[in-house]
Amino acid sequence: MILVPITYKGGVFRHDEILDLIEDMGGYIIQKHMIAQEVVLQALIPKEDIEILRVVSRPLAGEVIPAPLVGTEIAIVSMSLEIHHLPHASCDVAEYLRTAGAKTNMIGLARGFGKRIGLLSDEERDIINEHDLAIYLFGNFETCIQEKMPTFRRGIRVPIIVCGGPTKETLMKIIDPPVSGYVGGLGRFMHRTKEPEDLARLDDIVAEVSRVVDAKRSSIAKDPLSIAPARLMDVILETVPDIHDVTSPIPVVVQMDGVRVKLPYDPYAAQIRTIEVEVGVRISDICDIRPSRMRDYILMKVKPFSETGMLV
Numbered sequence: 001m002i003l004v005p006i007t008y009k010g011g012v013f014r015h016d017e018i019l020d021l022i023e024d025m026g027g028y029i030i031q032k033h034m035i036a037q038e039v040v041l042q043a044l045i046p047k048e049d050i051e052i053l054r055v056v057s058r059p060l061a062g063e064v065i066p067a068p069l070v071g072t073e074i075a076i077v078s079m080s081l082e083i084h085h086l087p088h089a090s091c092d093v094a095e096y097l098r099t100a101g102a103k104t105n106m107i108g109l110a111r112g113f114g115k116r117i118g119l120l121s122d123e124e125r126d127i128i129n130e131h132d133l134a135i136y137l138f139g140n141f142e143t144c145i146q147e148k149m150p151t152f153r154r155g156i157r158v159p160i161i162v163c164g165g166p167t168k169e170t171l172m173k174i175i176d177p178p179v180s181g182y183v184g185g186l187g188r189f190m191h192r193t194k195e196p197e198d199l200a201r202l203d204d205i206v207a208e209v210s211r212v213v214d215a216k217r218s219s220i221a222k223d224p225l226s227i228a229p230a231r232l233m234d235v236i237l238e239t240v241p242d243i244h245d246v247t248s249p250i251p252v253v254v255q256m257d258g259v260r261v262k263l264p265y266d267p268y269a270a271q272i273r274t275i276e277v278e279v280g281v282r283i284s285d286i287c288d289i290r291p292s293r294m295r296d297y298i299l300m301k302v303k304p305f306s307e308t309g310m311l312v
Contacts, residue, residue, distance in 0.1 A: 003027065003044040003228070005070030005101055008053070010062030015039045021056055025049045028230035030070055030101075030254050042070045042101050044230050068210040070101030071230065073255045075131040075158075079112035079138065089137055089186065092193045093163070096202040097209065103253050105131070105294075118148040125155045126293040132256045133159045133180075133212060135205070140165030140187035146174040153179070159212050163187075163205065180215075181208040216256060225302040226286035227277060227312050229254045232302065235283070236261060239275050240268065258287070258301040265291035265298050272298065278312050286312065 008018060012034065018041065022029060027045035034040075045053060054064045074097060078090040094104040107127060111119040120128075128134050136152060138145045145164050153160060159180035162171055165187025172182055186201045193202055233252045236259070237243060243251050246262050253260040261272070269291070273284040283289070283300070286308050292299040305311055 002047045003230070004047045004050065005030075005042070005044055005067045006050065006053075007065045007067040007070070007101060008039075008041040008043065008057065008062055009065065010039060010057060010060050012037050012039050014060055015041075015062075018053070018057060018060070018062065021053065025052070028228075028234060030230060030233075031103075031250055033249075042067060044071060067101030069097060069206070069213060071254045071256065072101070072132045072213055073103045073105065073130075073253055073260065074209065075128050075134040076104050076106045077112075077128065077134055077136050077152075078106065078108045079118070080110075081108035089163075089189060092198075092202065093135065093137065093186075093205060096193075097206065100206050100210070102209070103250060112148075112152075114144075118151055120152055120154070123293055129155075129157050130260070130292060130294065130299055131158055132216070133161065133209065135161045135163060135209070138162065138164035138187065142166045142170060142174060145171070149175050159216060161205075161208055161212060180212045183208050213256070220257060220304075223304040223306050224311060225257060226305055226308045226310055227302055229257065229259050229302060232277075232283075232287070232300065233259050235275060235277055236272065240272065242268070258299065260292060260294075261298040261300065262295075263298055264296050266296075269298055272300075281310065281312050286310065 019029065022043050022045055025046055027043055029041055029043050031042040050064065057064055076090055076094045090106055094106050097104050107124065109124060110121060111117055134156065161181035161183065162175060162179050163183045163186045164171055166184055168182045168184035171184055183205050193199060233254050236252055243263060248262050251262050269289055273289055275283045277283060286303050288301045288303065290299055
């Protein structure tokens, strides 16, 4: 069964029927937003059942939209927290990726400004590596990007997409060895992305990220995960009562190869390790569990089938 990411938008009235239908299909609700009289669901559903969901949603004035980035967690890396780096480009990219279904975290580097002193700390590097993908938002100067990139890619194990003021062709020329993706014409700017040409650049980022994510999904499919991260999320929500007291909008973040549980590591990690997914199969048998560098959350990475010899 192939699960595909979608977003459902519709009224609050009778939306519980949509929730039940997605669960009956064997799908998973990744996130649910209720805004006034509208509900927005981000979900993974079987590919062959999309048309059924569309048919059921029409009388409810609902809409089913492809959302290629549902189930991903992406790091938006800004070169600094200074006003000339952080506000508009970083915020707009992060928000626009969320409309495509991604969970985004913004990371402002402590020593990322200036080509002479641009550095990554061990903590920043570890946090970036906890994500599915990293987007580096550089400035407008070609030489600055060229000199800083070797430092900022050192030790990074996740795919990198570089955004900067030079054209895409120029970025591909000056960055060696190559990274996973490039988006040109998006450097530092001091205005919101409201004009058509600005929105087109954000669409380019979504398209590039979707391409890299699809390639990573294809790579994972060659050696499937022992459990689907979305199912692992459901198991934790059902068996760890304290997760429902977390005030974060997403207490369990689904990633492409695991989940981030927003509970402190020391009090809860041992409990989570012993949870049975199926009879005789504990979470510790199919997942690596370690403390996250982000607020002492619990980071769980699912082991592949080649390592465990089981699919649950």
